[in-house]
Amino acid sequence: MLRYLIFAVWEAAISLWRSRVLNLLAVGTIMFAMFILGSFVLVGINLQKITVNWRDQIQFNVFLADDIDQSQIEAVRGTIEGSMLVKSAQFISKHRALELFGQDFPTYQTTVNALEKNPFPASFQVSLIRGTERAQFDELRVVILSREGVEEVYYDEEIFKRLDFFIRLIRLAGWFFGSIMVTSSIFSISNVLKLTFFTRREEVDIMKLVGASRAYIRGPFIVEGILIGLLGSLLGVSLVYLGHLLLQTYVADAEPFLMASLEPVFLPMSWVFILVLAGSLSGFLGSLFSLHQFLEEHISYQ
Amino acid sequence: MIHFYHVHQSYQRNILALKDISFDCLRGEFVFLTGASGAGKTTLLKLIIREEIPLQGQILVNGQNVSSIPVNKIPRLRRAIGVVFQDFKLIRGKTVFENVTFVLKTLGIDLKERRKRAYHVLKQVGLQHKTNAYPLELSGGEQQRVAVARAIVNDPVLLLADEPTGNLDPDMAVEIMNLFSKINRRGTTVLVATHDREMIRRMGKRVITLDKGQLIHDTGSQMQIEET
Ligand SMILES: Nc1ncnc2c1ncn2[C@@H]1O[C@H](COP(=O)(O)OP(=O)(O)OP(=O)(O)O)[C@@H](O)[C@H]1O
Ligand SMILES: [Mg+2]
Numbered sequence: 001m002l003r004y005l006i007f008a009v010w011e012a013a014i015s016l017w018r019s020r021v022l023n024l025l026a027v028g029t030i031m032f033a034m035f036i037l038g039s040f041v042l043v044g045i046n047l048q049k050i051t052v053n054w055r056d057q058i059q060f061n062v063f064l065a066d067d068i069d070q071s072q073i074e075a076v077r078g079t080i081e082g083s084m085l086v087k088s089a090q091f092i093s094k095h096r097a098l099e100l101f102g103q104d105f106p107t108y109q110t111t112v113n114a115l116e117k118n119p120f121p122a123s124f125q126v127s128l129i130r131g132t133e134r135a136q137f138d139e140l141r142v143v144i145l146s147r148e149g150v151e152e153v154y155y156d157e158e159i160f161k162r163l164d165f166f167i168r169l170i171r172l173a174g175w176f177f178g179s180i181m182v183t184s185s186i187f188s189i190s191n192v193l194k195l196t197f198f199t200r201r202e203e204v205d206i207m208k209l210v211g212a213s214r215a216y217i218r219g220p221f222i223v224e225g226i227l228i229g230l231l232g233s234l235l236g237v238s239l240v241y242l243g244h245l246l247l248q249t250y251v252a253d254a255e256p257f258l259m260a261s262l263e264p265v266f267l268p269m270s271w272v273f274i275l276v277l278a279g280s281l282s283g284f285l286g287s288l289f290s291l292h293q294f295l296e297e298h299i300s301y302q
Numbered sequence: 303m304i305h306f307y308h309v310h311q312s313y314q315r316n317i318l319a320l321k322d323i324s325f326d327c328l329r330g331e332f333v334f335l336t337g338a339s340g341a342g343k344t345t346l347l348k349l350i351i352r353e354e355i356p357l358q359g360q361i362l363v364n365g366q367n368v369s370s371i372p373v374n375k376i377p378r379l380r381r382a383i384g385v386v387f388q389d390f391k392l393i394r395g396k397t398v399f400e401n402v403t404f405v406l407k408t409l410g411i412d413l414k415e416r417r418k419r420a421y422h423v424l425k426q427v428g429l430q431h432k433t434n435a436y437p438l439e440l441s442g443g444e445q446q447r448v449a450v451a452r453a454i455v456n457d458p459v460l461l462l463a464d465e466p467t468g469n470l471d472p473d474m475a476v477e478i479m480n481l482f483s484k485i486n487r488r489g490t491t492v493l494v495a496t497h498d499r500e501m502i503r504r505m506g507k508r509v510i511t512l513d514k515g516q517l518i519h520d521t522g523s524q525m526q527i528e529e530t
Contacts, residue, residue, distance in 0.1 A: 003410050018395060206391045207404065209353060210452065211380030216408040 008219030015224055019199060023228055026192035026286075030232025030279050031239065033181035038240035038267060038275050040174030045271075046264050047167045060141075060155035062124040066094070068149035073122070076147045080124055083140050089126045094118050121151060182282055185232070189225055189286025194293065222287050229283020233276045241266060303329045303460055303491040304350060309359030311345055311515075319345045321515040323359070327493065328523055329459075332486045334502045335495040337512035343495035344388055346512070347462050350493075351380050364459055381405060384453030388464035388495075390445045392437040392452075398424070399433045402452045423451040426481055428474075442469035450478060454485060461485060463494045467501065479505060 016023050062076065073091070080089045092100070097120035102109045112119075128137065141153050207217050244266045251264060267275075304327040311320040320342045327333055335343050348354045349361055352368045361368045364382055371379060392401050402423065403416040411419075424430045427447035437445055446469045453461060461482065467475035479501060486492045496502065502509055511519040 007407065007410075200395075203393045203395065206393050208377075209351065209380065209385065209387075209391060210405050211377045211383075212405055212408045213377040214374070 004215070004219065007216065008223045009227075011220035012223035012227055015200070015220060016227060019195075022192055022195055022199075023224075026189050026228045026283075027232040027235065029188040029192075030185045030229055030282065031235040033185040033282075034233040034236025034275050034279050035239045036181050037174070037178040037278070038237055038271075039243060040170065040178060041271050041275075042240055042244060042264075042267055044167060044170045044174055045267065047170060059125065059127050060153060062126060062144055062150055063152045063154060064122045064124075065149045065151050066121060068122070072147070072149040076124065076144070076150060079144055079147055080126055083143075085128050085136055085140055087127045087129045089124050092123050092125060094120055094122045097121070097123065182278055185229075185279070186282040186286045186289070189228055189283050190289040192228075193221065193225055193287050193290040218291055221291055222284065225283040225285075225287025226280050227283070229280040229286070230276065232283070233279020236279065237267070237272055237275050303327050303331070303364060304493070305360075305362040306346075306349075307360045309349065309361060310357045311342075311349060311354065312357055318357075318515050320349075320356075320512075323512075323515075323517050325510060325517060325520060326523075327491065329491055330486070330489055331523060332483065332492045332505075332507045333494070334505070334507055334509045335493060335512065336497065336499070336502060336509060337518075338514075339497070340514075341512040342515045343512060344464055345515075347385070347464055347493070347495060350460075350462060351383055351385060352376055381409075381456060382459050384456065384458035384461045384490075386446070386449045386453045386461075386463035386466045388468070390437075390449040392445055392448055394437055397434050397436055398429065398440070398448050398451075401437065401448060402455050404452075405456060419455055420451075423455045424448075426454075427451045427478070443471065443474060446470060447474075447478070450481070454481075458490060461490050461492045463492070465496055466494060467496065467498060475501065 062080065064073065077091065080086055098112065098118050101112065101120060144150055144153055204217055244264060247264050306323045306325050309320055309323040310318055312318045335346065337343055349356055350363055352371065355369055366379060368379065399420050402420045406416050406419065420433065421430055424433060427450050429444060429447050429451065432440060432444060437448065440448065446466065450466055467478055470478060482492050482494065508523060509521045510517060
């Protein structure tokens, strides 16, 4: 078995080298496919990581209960200002809230004044640093909510929603183009292998006539397909990595003061693995298809 | 070793390349197959290695019915038969050594043993110095001798040769025929298709003559004569 594998891999390597131009074509196709696919995944993963667009700054309000006492207010302030994510926080008392309302909506001033009780709660207005991730924000929110005297943490869900939608769109597009890419690379591998077959038909015929068994004729072809797929996808992933590096320097140049959390991340190992596997698999399937067409149709009995 | 029973073969409708061929060829025999060009010699050899399936009739080779043999048994059948093809059928992209030992390689025989065997057979055909040449770098006669080397490298039980001396000078032709005789004496059945009457006469072996696809003459088994 091992001997057979060595045989197949060796013969495949020789054949890869012999028709290198043709095989380069197939490798290129797979590389391109995996590059596109990998780029989509990369962009998707990074967008997911930074769910806050760095032009939109997230602001939210922490509304406090009416019966909150001063020490509790200080405790909440401590929690908020103690967080690494908070850029600034401003306390707005019940009284101040009423005043602000009066300034913003002068027409309702009298109505509000007529109320015997100030309806506006005290609050903290909090701005987060740029590049805060959704998950980080959610964590902070839970901590603040758990403080005594905190009624509600109000934030604009819309921003997150818009980004979520965008990410979903990117992902969908990724799957869409990805499956097209994978299918087309299977086709192109099988076509290229058909061509190599064609150039080697005579050779295969002779091998058969002198009694080489099926496995020994097919093995190298299958391995050849897998090698093409492997090589192509490795190159494709490397290209994605290159793109990632470029992006990284670009981002670093554009925003030198940027927080670490905005720094683009590369594909996780699992995705690299999936891409390489997909490439090899399409190589395998491609050679299988062309083998079926060629060995079964064009070459007489065996 | 080879048994043909009423074998018919045709390539085109209504034109028979072989017509009702029947003969037996015993283990250890040396047989010449002769006849004009287009008589059907190559066709007959193709049937033996199951390169083609007969239209009609039965063919037994080495105890196997080759017209009904399962596809996965064909390689084994072919490996038991050494063939010198009329058009040599050498793989252009492989060296003489690789051509000669390809099948040995698929059988898992290691490089050292393959080198030994290749040297042995190439020496017998006088080409030990061309081991690393490619077929296209060789003359027609040299290619033919490589084909002979490949045919005998795996000690076949049956050796088929289609015009194996067609491209050789008379001295080399005699030498190759002597080689075949030697192999034959070691027990291999040999079937040689040739036009070369002089050669046939000199060798004094059994001769089967074809004409337009029909078996018109068979001198019969010479096994008794062989043994004396
Ligand atoms: N592949 C083929 N397709 C169609 N006809 C064929 C094919 N091969 C052989 N024939 C025909 O079958 C007949 C026998 O051919 P075959 O090759 O067996 O002759 P041969 O005795 O080997 O001749 P030669 O001495 O010239 O090699 C010929 O009439 C030939 O035209
Ligand atoms: Mg012929």
